[in-house]
Amino acid sequence: MLIFIILALIITILVIKKSKTKLQKTLNETVSNLNKTIREKDDIISELSKYQDIIDVQSKCDELLSNAQNEAELIKKRYETLLTFAQIEAEKIKEKSLSAKKQMDEQIKIRKVEYDNILSTALEQSKQIISDANIKAEEIAGDAYKALNNHKELEQKAKAMKNVIEGYGNKYIIPTHGILDELADDFGYAEAGIELKKSRQKSKFMVENGLAAKCDYVENNRKTTAINFVTDAFNGKVDTILSTVKSTNYGVLKQKITDSYILVNNLGEAFRNAVITPEYLQARLDELKWAVAAFELKEKEKEEQRLIKEQIREEERARRDYEKAIKEAAKEEEMLKKLMAKAQLQLQEANDQQKAEYESKLIDLQKKLQEAEEKNQRALSMAQQTKSGHVYIISNVGSFGEDVYKIGMTRRLDPLDRVKELGDASVPFTFDVHSMIFSDDAPKLETELHKIFNKNQVNKVNPKKEFFKVNIKDVKSQIEKMGIQSKWTMLAEAKEYRESLAIENEMKSSEEFAS
Known part of the structure; x- marks a missing residue:
């Protein structure tokens, strides 16, 4: 029993010793860790000690800022006091300046009167000096001085x-x-x-x-x-x-x-x-x-x-042309209708061999009748429109030279009649037509073109002459800009003129050969 107790005691002592050793080891580890932590803290404290001056500076800045704010408040109060004082002084100076200005204005008026008097006196004296000088010059130079004055x-x-x-x-x-x-x-x-x-x-x-x-x-x-x-x-x-x-x-x-x-x-x-x-x-x-x-x-x-009368005559000629065209078209229509009626009867009585011939004849007559009706309608329409007509661009190289064009207007049913009329015995050669433009308002179109090319007029005194020194390409370009489409002949044929030049050259060659 005792042995078991001793054994138990020994085991207990051994367990206690083992536990103590383990505890001691743990304690030692804890102490070591604590020392390590203390060393780290010391290192941190040592590192932070470098920034102590900054902390001191910040405190100093706060102190200076507080002092500056206090000083600013004092300066502000002094400024407000000085400003008030300055405003009072400015008012006093302003009153003094107004008084001084008033005195100055009075002085200026006095000086102006004195100046005017001096100027008047000076002018009178200068006139007298010039008069005396002229008299003296005449005495000295005599006729020569008078001749100089009378030079102009x-x-x-x-x-x-x-x-x-x-x-x-x-x-x-x-x-x-x-x-x-x-x-x-x-x-x-x-x-x-x-x-x-x-x-x-x-x-x-x-x-x-x-x-x-x-x-x-x-x-x-x-x-x-x-x-x-x-x-x-x-x-x-x-x-x-x-x-x-x-x-x-x-x-x-x-x-x-x-x-x-x-x-x-x-x-x-x-x-x-x-x-x-x-x-x-x-x-x-x-x-x-x-x-x-x-x-x-x-x-x-x-x-x-004269132009009004000419326009009236032109319109009268145009009216007669329209009436004549209407009558001729009506007469032609009547004749074609009769021919068609006759052809229809012939067609009814014709045999199979002749029918093809009469049908072809009827088709031809129908086409001619349609053309006559259209012509009649066109003449009737133009007669009813008082402003419809043609604006023409024509040239006469032999009579007026290159790049000279007449821009005119006619209400004739056949506008070429007017061009032929212009190329009568008053000019040596006939005109070439570069463009013939139909317009519902021909006078307006003609006037617009005359205004556009006003600077190019040959006769600057009488613009009614309607001749312009201009390139035909510019005229064509301008009309196209106006949205007007028409046929153009850019080159002037000038047939009679060019043939006359050729004959003249032949005559000169013959004379040179004969001599």
């Missing part, structure tokens, strides 16, 4: 004499339409005639009241004689000039009157400077202007009336 006047006299001797040529030509452009669109011949009458009455009034001329004679009788002499001489020349208004250009006539004024005044110097006044010269020039305007407007109205 002498040049005008020489130019006037040269014009009278050599003629005026083309150097003074002024387009007459320039005068008409100054007038209103509705200004007609009658109004121009009224203005011409007024200008003549003004000239007459100036002569009757001694405003046409002047001279240095004191004695009334001599003065009257001298003034009448230069006035009659000038008026005689001007009246002669005005009588040529119908045939001479406005610019040339104006220069002739101006030259007459200069030459008559030159002759009048011998009668104590008896001269025509510039005002009377202008009055006579106004007469010229209105005389030319009245003549040109009258011619313009005549031309318009």
Whole structure:
């Protein structure tokens, strides 16, 4: 029993010893792990110790920021105080400146009056100095100084004499339409005639009241004689000039009157400077202007009336053409109907061999009847439309040269009749047709084309002539842009002209060979 107890005790001691050893091992491991952890913490603390200064700086920044905010509040309060003070001072300065400005304005007014007085005095003194200088110059230079002052006047006299001797040529030509452009669109011949009458009455009034001329004679009788002499001489020349208004250009006539004024005044110097006044010269020039305007407007109205009458004649010819075409078409229809009725009877009575022939004849007659009806309907339709017609583009190389085209309009049923009419004895060669364009409103189309090619007109004075210096390709391109399709012949045949050139060359060759 004791043995079992001892054995149990020994086993217990062994178990306790083994457990103690295991516990000691565990404790040692725990202590080792704790020491390792402590070392790691020490390492971390050692690493973090480097950032201690940053933490201190952050604290310092917070402190500085707080101080700056406090300082800013103080500065803001000081600024507001200074601003208030400045506003008060500005108001005081503004009041002082307004007062100073008022005083300055008063001073300026005083100085301006003084300046005006000084300037007036200076001008008077300068005039006197110039007058004294002129007198002194005349005393020193005599006739030479006077000749220098009269240089321009002498040049005008020489130019006037040269014009009278050599003629005026083309150097003074002024387009007459320039005068008409100054007038209103509705200004007609009658109004121009009224203005011409007024200008003549003004000239007459100036002569009757001694405003046409002047001279240095004191004695009334001599003065009257001298003034009448230069006035009659000038008026005689001007009246002669005005009588040529119908045939001479406005610019040339104006220069002739101006030259007459200069030459008559030159002759009048011998009668104590008896001269025509510039005002009377202008009055006579106004007469010229209105005389030319009245003549040109009258011619313009005549031309318009001529064109209206020509248009009426053209429309009358067209009407007759339409009526003739309608009658002929109706007559043709009637005849064809009779022939068809006769052919139908023949067809009914014909044998089998003849039927084919009569049926073919009936078909042919039916086709001709349809064409006649269409022709009749077309003529009737055109007669009812007052604006329908053809716009033509034609050329005449032999008469007018290359790239010159007439753009016109006709209402004839056969528009080529108009082209043949234009190529009559008034031109040496016939016209070539480049395009014949039918339009429901031919006058409108013609007007549009004339406006487009306005700058290309050959006759700038009379646009009704309808001739244009332009490339045929440009005309074709423009018409195509308008959406109008038509047939074109781009090259002018000019048959008669080219054959005439060939004959002329042969004649020259024959003459050279004979010689």
